[in-house]
Amino acid sequence: MSAAWLVNFIQEQGAKLNPPSIQLGKVVSIPPNLIIQTGGQRLDREHLLVSEHLLRSQISGTSEGVFEQVTLGMPLGVGDTVAMLSTTDNRVYIVLCKVV
Numbered sequence: 001m002s003a004a005w006l007v008n009f010i011q012e013q014g015a016k017l018n019p020p021s022i023q024l025g026k027v028v029s030i031p032p033n034l035i036i037q038t039g040g041q042r043l044d045r046e047h048l049l050v051s052e053h054l055l056r057s058q059i060s061g062t063s064e065g066v067f068e069q070v071t072l073g074m075p076l077g078v079g080d081t082v083a084m085l086s087t088t089d090n091r092v093y094i095v096l097c098k099v100v
Contacts, residue, residue: 020086024099027080031055036095038084043093050095
């Protein structure tokens with residue numbers, strides 16, 4: 001057994017215990033047919049768990065207690081960047097939030 005083999009073995013074993021890192025993804029299609037691209041792969045709803053607040057319509061307005069302008073829209077739009085965390089098997093990604 002060489003020292004290089006032992007070092008390599010220790011690094012491999014240690015890497016198994018490292019938590020997955022946060023990845024960035026780009027929204028290609030918005031809900032209900034959500035598709036996010038990350039690292040050269042396209043992920044659809046089958047492979048995504050999305051934070052609830054990213055799936056709700058948003059209402060915004062202006063004025064003092066009376067809405068003068070109301071905008072309804074999804075929190076996610078095509079081209080938006082999202083922060084994602086993969087499960088240990090890299091089959092499912094959790095969409096944490098939109099980042100700017």
